[in-house]
Every structure is written in structure tokens, then in C-alpha cells.
Amino acid sequence: MEPYRIKVVEPIPVTTREQRQAALARVHHNLFDLRADEVTVDLLTDSGTGALSAAQLAAAMDGDESYAGSRSFHRFHDTVRELTGYPHILPVHQGRAAERLLTATLLGPGKLFLSNTHFDTLRANVALCGGEAWDLPCPEAADLDSAEPFKGNIDTTRLKAVLDGPDGARVGAVIMTLTNNGGGGQPVSMANLTLTSALCREHGVPLILDAARFAENAWLVTQREPAHREHSPRQVAEAAFRLADGCVMSAKKDGIAHIGGFLGLHDTELARRCELLLIATEGFPTYGGLAGRDLDMVARGLHEVTDPRYLRARAEDTAYLADLVRAAGVDIVEPPGLHALYLNAGRLLPHIPPHRFPGQALACRLYLEGGIRGVELGSLYLGTEDEQGAPLTSAPYELLRLAIPRRTYTRGHFDHVGRALARVARDAHLVPGLRITEQPAFLRQFRSRLAPVDV
Ligand SMILES: Cc1ncc(COP(=O)(O)O)c(C=O)c1O
Incomplete structure (x- = not known):
């Protein structure tokens, strides 16, 4: 129940x-x-349409609306940092704004993003930056009727071939969408993520999670991947973030908030460049286009969702x-x-x-x-x-x-x-x-x- x-x-x-x-x-x-x-029954999207908890509304009342350095930002930052492990956390008003910061910084004409399946706003942002978005879904994804547990996986054989081949030098990043919304909402296994992470590290290419539904992916891992049966969704989620170099996040899904998102990054130089763009397009880096109360509601939602x-x-x-x-x-x-x-x-x-x-x-x-x-x-x-x-x-x-x-x-x-x-x-x-x-x-x-x- x-x-x-x-x-x-x-x-x-x-x-x-x-x-x-x-x-x-x-x-x-x-x-x-x-x-x-x-x-009457609106099933258009699960994005920003969830019900808030009493605790989220209470957190909103405690929101600090200071322009810079608000208490809300620090609560948000600490929550996201603890969950993801990334040292640089940039709040944004929703997921596509994080995508825009990342694509504008990592891409340019002739550059490539590779993914299990790009979500449509990311695909549009890649195109707007003059790049190309290639989807490499695993072969199991082609059979809609099969009960294969991880049809959201990336095809690591094709990924390796692209990274090793003549197009390898054009790859700006590999994006793993958890769960794979454009690919039937199917999850990605930790085994697939681990292999992808190793391939990316070997080739010096950043691995970025599109983490909109990180908790739902983690739940499905605990249910379907024997090696993780004893782990909690929170443990699986923390491990997934730590296999990647950063994430774009729409908190309208697994932040159970009406608005919000963030870009999380390990790389200090990349984060610095994204931060300047953030100030120009979204807002100061301690609010990123959100109200203090939004930051607090997202922080609380990120705890509830796992x-x-x-x-x-x-x-x-x-x-x-x-x-x-x-x-x-x-x-x-x-x-x-x-x-x-x-x-x-x-x-x-x-x-x-x-x-x-x-x-x-x-x-x-x-x-x-x-x-x-x-x-x-x-x-x-x-x-x-x-x-x-x-x-x-x-x-x-x-x-x-x-x-x-x-x-x-x-x-x-x-x-x-x-x-x-x-x-x-x-x-x-x-x-x-x-x-x-x-x-x-x-x-x-x-x-x-x-x-x-x-x-
Ligand atoms: C997997 C995925 N990534 C990114 C986005 C974009 O997020 P937002 O709508 O917050 O801009 C969505 C939105 O539906 C999504 O499903």
C-alpha cells in the first residue's frame, strides 16, 4: 500500500x-x-505533476529568498552533494537548462554525443550547438514484447567501436539516460553502467547521467539485478552517480518537485565555464533561476524519493x-x-x-x-x-x-x-x-x- x-x-x-x-x-x-x-485523468507527463509532501511544503515555508548564498541553497547543495558525490552543483530551473549549459560548453560543430537514447530536449540542445546525437540502444531494446530486465542499456559493443574508430575523437560525452525515457522507460543495469564508465575513462570521454529518474532506475536494479538484491535504492543510486563524471537532472521527476533541476560535475574547469553561462542565462549560481523555497522542496523530495x-x-x-x-x-x-x-x-x-x-x-x-x-x-x-x-x-x-x-x-x-x-x-x-x-x-x-x- x-x-x-x-x-x-x-x-x-x-x-x-x-x-x-x-x-x-x-x-x-x-x-x-x-x-x-x-x-479528466492527465497522463501527459510525470514531470512537475507529482503531489508534494507535507514535509516539502513545510520546507518551502523555511525557504530563504536571499539573492546570494541563501540557507536554502546550502541545504540543497549539501543534499545533492551527499547523493551524487559531485563537488560542483549548479541549480537550474529545469533539466533542459542543465542540458543547455553542458551542450554549449562541451559541443561545437562536428562534435558528437553518444547515448543509450537521448531525451528529445537534449537531442534538440545538441543540434542547436551544431553537434550530432547518436543513439546506441542495446539490441534487446528492439523487441518490445520480451521480458528482458534491462532494455534501457547502451550497446557497449557499438560504443567501444565508435570510441575506438575514426569518430572517437569527435565524441564530446556519453550520456546515460536513467531510466531510458525515449526507450520505453526501461532501466539501465549497474553492470552496463560500470562497463560504460570503464570505456569512457579509458578513452578520456566524460560520462554524464541524465538522472531525471535515478531513483526509479535504482529501484528496478534492486529488483532485477541479482548482484544488487541486498542493496537499498539509495545505495544503488549513490553508486551510479559515482560511476559518472557528472549529471544533468530534471528535479521535476525524481525530485518530486514542481520545478527545478541541477547540473552536477566533477571537473572544476568545466564547472567554471558552465557557471558563467548559468549566470548569463539562468541566475546567480546559488539560485539558478529558482526561488529559495524551490531549492528546499527539491532537497526534501530527493530524500523522499529513494x-x-x-x-x-x-x-x-x-x-x-x-x-x-x-x-x-x-x-x-x-x-x-x-x-x-x-x-x-x-x-x-x-x-x-x-x-x-x-x-x-x-x-x-x-x-x-x-x-x-x-x-x-x-x-x-x-x-x-x-x-x-x-x-x-x-x-x-x-x-x-x-x-x-x-x-x-x-x-x-x-x-x-x-x-x-x-x-x-x-x-x-x-x-x-x-x-x-x-x-x-x-x-x-x-x-x-x-x-x-x-x-
Ligand atoms: C529523461 C529526461 N531528461 C530530461 C528531461 C527534460 O527535463 P525538463 O522537462 O525538466 O526540462 C526530461 C523531461 O521529460 C526527461 O524525461
Whole structure:
């Protein structure tokens, strides 16, 4: 059971099918443009959407809003330093700001980042700095249905080949995303991280963790990697940070905060360069774009998030929803992790080709059916077309991600999702595809407009 009870509640909107139909038309089938009060169960993201604890709110009251050298910063700094072991801790307003500092400092034209899978904001930051982002997921990641425990791993054979080969000199850093959000929320094993760390040290390349879900990764390590069965999630997390040279962190996930993040680094010279950029773009290094109260809430959240009772309850909640999804006849990326389920929309809607966006079509139909909002991870996100709209590249899989905010929804809400999804799946053949009517130059999944199309 959950190791907490509910003290404060927030009503959720309930809408009619007609209202949802009108909302879908108004937002041109782009669910990012819905008003939150048009959404009943919001599974768009687990980022900044969790419930705060009483202790976090109490810590916020104690926030010190001094511009420089606040008590809040020192509490935040000491907590992060103890967890990660990094001597240089730069607070930022959210994860992508840490990514921006790092890419602007380590990259330049012709430089490379290698990763198990880059998260999309990191990929965009690499491109903005003139670099290239190469994903090297392990071969097991290609089989969505297998129960392999660590499908988030990097392919160390390919990593070694790149580092040893002619492109080795171009590598600015290796990034390990824990857990691998772009790769189905799958975890990375400590064995894989250890090997990657050794390869990076051998080649003099920094290893950086994208640590947004470090605690969830650590939990899955304790459950799935025999060598760590006796360790606590906190011990595994501390060891993981110490295998790397630094981290970028979105505290909106495993900081269980509404805003915040940090860049942690070992290298003093690199930290100094990032710090100057931080002052120019985010704020003075003792607040980095955050209020003192935010720093305190993150510090408290970082302690709460590795509580094994919290992590177990979260894993079991996700497993409960996974059972409902499977019972509705919808396949997911197996085995489920903690922060999200990735539904195989391509398989559920075989009549919709990739460039008629089955993931987005399923997202819209689930919204219409139950007021539930998820996010497409398929060819709307990763595909490209030519100027006439003819497909050029497709995503490897057409998925719909249902992310689970921390400590926010109950199993009653999940039952509602299960029932709505079962109705959608029963009439899956009736779900129309979508075509793009308008799109921006990049990050199109956020700003495109779409219209239903008969397939
Ligand atoms: C793995 C990962 N890295 C980085 C980010 C970016 O963090 P933020 O949204 O705080 O900028 C996210 C956000 O979803 C993420 O999932």
C-alpha cells in the first residue's frame, strides 16, 4: 500500500463526449493545446505533476529568498552533494537548462554525443550547438514484447567501436539516460553502467547521467539485478552517480518537485565555464533561476524519493495499470517500469500507416472516450515527410505513452483508464488516422496541427 495518506485534494474536471469532441476540433487534434480543465485523468507527463509532501511544503515555508548564498541553497547543495558525490552543483530551473549549459560548453560543430537514447530536449540542445546525437540502444531494446530486465542499456559493443574508430575523437560525452525515457522507460543495469564508465575513462570521454529518474532506475536494479538484491535504492543510486563524471537532472521527476533541476560535475574547469553561462542565462549560481523555497522542496523530495516503501508502491501502481491495459487487449512495451506505460498503438491500429500517426490517433480516441490525455511517441515525434507530405522516415515503433504522476492518482482513476481503453480497443478498427495540416521546423510533436483522415 502507499506509505502516505491524502491530506489535500483537488477536484478533477468531468466533461461530456460532446465537449471533448469540440475540444479536439478546436486544438486541431494536438493534445498539448487542450486546457487542463478539459482533461479528466492527465497522463501527459510525470514531470512537475507529482503531489508534494507535507514535509516539502513545510520546507518551502523555511525557504530563504536571499539573492546570494541563501540557507536554502546550502541545504540543497549539501543534499545533492551527499547523493551524487559531485563537488560542483549548479541549480537550474529545469533539466533542459542543465542540458543547455553542458551542450554549449562541451559541443561545437562536428562534435558528437553518444547515448543509450537521448531525451528529445537534449537531442534538440545538441543540434542547436551544431553537434550530432547518436543513439546506441542495446539490441534487446528492439523487441518490445520480451521480458528482458534491462532494455534501457547502451550497446557497449557499438560504443567501444565508435570510441575506438575514426569518430572517437569527435565524441564530446556519453550520456546515460536513467531510466531510458525515449526507450520505453526501461532501466539501465549497474553492470552496463560500470562497463560504460570503464570505456569512457579509458578513452578520456566524460560520462554524464541524465538522472531525471535515478531513483526509479535504482529501484528496478534492486529488483532485477541479482548482484544488487541486498542493496537499498539509495545505495544503488549513490553508486551510479559515482560511476559518472557528472549529471544533468530534471528535479521535476525524481525530485518530486514542481520545478527545478541541477547540473552536477566533477571537473572544476568545466564547472567554471558552465557557471558563467548559468549566470548569463539562468541566475546567480546559488539560485539558478529558482526561488529559495524551490531549492528546499527539491532537497526534501530527493530524500523522499529513494524510500523503498514509496518506490514499491509506485512500481505496484504501474503494474496494476499495466494489467488493466493488457486486459483491454492492448500490448505495452514489456516489462513495465515505473514512470509510464508505452502502448503499442501500431499493433492495435494496423489499418493506420505510420504517417497517418497511429499513436496520435489512439491518444485522441482515448481522450474522446474518457477525457484521458497521453502523449504520442511515434512518427509524429520522430518521422519526417517531404514537401508534398510523402513519408521519408518513420519511427521504429508507433507508441502512446501514459505517464504516471507521482503520488497523484489512485487505482480508481486507473480503473477509469482501463474501462475507457477497453472501449477504444473493442472498436479499434473505427479509429481514423490523422494528417498534418501545419507544422513547425522542429519539435513538431508540440506544435503541429492535425485533421482526421479516412484510412
Ligand atoms: C529523461 C529526461 N531528461 C530530461 C528531461 C527534460 O527535463 P525538463 O522537462 O525538466 O526540462 C526530461 C523531461 O521529460 C526527461 O524525461
